[in-house]
Amino acid sequence: xxxxxxQRTINRLTQYYTILRDYSKKEIKNITSSQxxxxxxxxxxxxxxxxxxxxxxxxxxxxxxxxxxKSIIEDVLDxxxxxxxxxxxxxxxxxxxxxYSKFSEFGLEIDGLFDCDKSKIGKFIDDKEIYxxxxxxxxxxxTGINIAxxxxxxxxxxxxxxxxVKSGIKYIWNFAPSILIVPKDVKVWHExxxxxxxxxxxxxxxx
Amino acid sequence: xxxxxxQRTINRLTQYYTILRDYSKKEIKNITSSQxxxxxxxxxxxxxxxxxxxxxxxxxxxxxxxxxxKSIIEDVLDxxxxxxxxxxxxxxxxxxxxxYSKFSEFGLEIDGLFDCDKSKIGKFIDDKEIYxxxxxxxxxxxTGINIAxxxxxxxxxxxxxxxxVKSGIKYIWNFAPSILIVPKDVKVWHExxxxxxxxxxxxxxxx
Numbered sequence: 446x447x448x449x450x451x452q453r454t455i456n457r458l459t460q461y462y463t464i465l466r467d468y469s470k471k472e473i474k475n476i477t478s479s480q481x482x483x484x485x486x487x488x489x490x491x492x493x494x495x496x497x498x499x500x501x502x503x504x505x506x507x508x509x510x511x512x513x514x515k516s517i518i519e520d521v522l523d524x525x526x527x528x529x530x531x532x533x534x535x536x537x538x539x540x541x542x543x544x545y546s547k548f549s550e551f552g553l554e555i556d557g558l559f560d561c562d563k564s565k566i567g568k569f570i571d572d573k574e575i576y577x578x579x580x581x582x583x584x585x586x587x588t589g590i591n592i593a594x595x596x597x598x599x600x601x602x603x604x605x606x607x608x609x610v611k612s613g614i615k616y617i618w619n620f621a622p623s624i625l626i627v628p629k630d631v632k633v634w635h636e637x638x639x640x641x642x643x644x645x646x647x648x649x650x651x652x
Numbered sequence: 653x654x655x656x657x658x659q660r661t662i663n664r665l666t667q668y669y670t671i672l673r674d675y676s677k678k679e680i681k682n683i684t685s686s687q688x689x690x691x692x693x694x695x696x697x698x699x700x701x702x703x704x705x706x707x708x709x710x711x712x713x714x715x716x717x718x719x720x721x722k723s724i725i726e727d728v729l730d731x732x733x734x735x736x737x738x739x740x741x742x743x744x745x746x747x748x749x750x751x752y753s754k755f756s757e758f759g760l761e762i763d764g765l766f767d768c769d770k771s772k773i774g775k776f777i778d779d780k781e782i783y784x785x786x787x788x789x790x791x792x793x794x795t796g797i798n799i800a801x802x803x804x805x806x807x808x809x810x811x812x813x814x815x816x817v818k819s820g821i822k823y824i825w826n827f828a829p830s831i832l833i834v835p836k837d838v839k840v841w842h843e844x845x846x847x848x849x850x851x852x853x854x855x856x857x858x859x
Binding site: 450452453455456458459460463464467484485486522523528536537538540541542544545546547548551553592596599616618622623624626632633634635636637638639640641642643644645646647649651 | 755
């Protein structure tokens with residue numbers, strides 16, 4: 446079902462999920478589309494449409510069951526299916542992403558970092574070890590992990606990308622600000638932080 | 653014009669721009685929709701449609717002028733209008749974003765970082781100083797900067813957000829994994845890294 450949802454809908458559902466998680470922790474049982482709408486500054490009709498699209502039904506004057514809506518979003522977006530990944534580059538961005546608490550709540554588990562800097566290798570970021578990049582191929586054979594988050598500087602991104610492909614990585618979530626060239630059987634998702642900011646400026650007419 | 657473009661179109665245009673910047677540096681004069689399509693794994697018809705939507709015309713068998721297309725995207729997406737921002741939090745994420753080279757190329761200029769950790773205050777990230785968070789209100793009065801990138805941990809995000817609002821910040825690009833509550837005249841853009849990854853998984857059917 447997930448693949449039939451638009452990027453915008455997926456983005457909004459993850460935001461609803463963040464609220465539902467907070468409500469669930471506070472043991473609040475119900476939530477209305479109006480509450481979600483106000484918290485996220487999203488049109489209420491849109492909220493209702495999104496929730497209807499994943500087949501969750503609310504009750505008049507009561508709203509949605511927090512438990513039910515949370516469970517449905519988890520199912521629809523596969524948050525319960527653990528996806529293990531490696532982070533390539535143990536610089537500020539690699540470390541920040543490894544510490545990003547929200548990832549694990551959404552089924553994304555960082556299994557380790559890789560770097561070529563000998564002063565970093567063997568150290569831990571929380572419970573995640575920094576490995577020697579030369580061990581990547583061996584690690585992939587052991588674990589079967591084939592998703593990498595690339596956080597290296599721009600100037601080495603393509604070289605490291607080539608190395609990842611040779612080592613057996615099939616999916617690359619690329620945070621380096623450059624377009625990577627890969628074989629057809631490897632897929633790259635170019636993270637586009639600046640695109641996100643530019644849209645914010647456009648919507649709010651920031652000059 | 654920018655505000656009439658969809659988020660997806662803006663995202664794709666920023667990706668085209670990344671390629672055009674590379675071509676421009678290599679002094680390559682023309683680019684075809686087929687080349688862009690292959691590099692980004694985006695349907696060629698979509699590429700042509702996007703470029704037509706910003707009124708750039710190509711020539712048969714030659715393609716688009718790299719200089720012209722690059723200039724038009726710069727104009728349409730206001731890359732030439734400098735938008736100064738402050739980064740709140742000089743942890744790994746704050747430092748990583750401050751060093752992110754792509755931002756300045758797209759008109760986003762980080763004017764400084766703010767933190768409460770006395771061991772960090774007064775230090776520099778490249779040429780950007782880390783200021784005492786208690787100086788924020790004073791700095792805002794001096795510079796008129798009213799955009800903040802929030803990178804603090806989840807548990808203090810709302811408190812820091814309240815402080816930013818009191819200090820005069822009007823636009824918050826929130827990287828903390830929580831929904832912030834703000835007055836109506838303040839706008840928050842919740843960055844949604846995990847939503848981006850989930851869509852990647854959905855499109856590629858990663859399990």
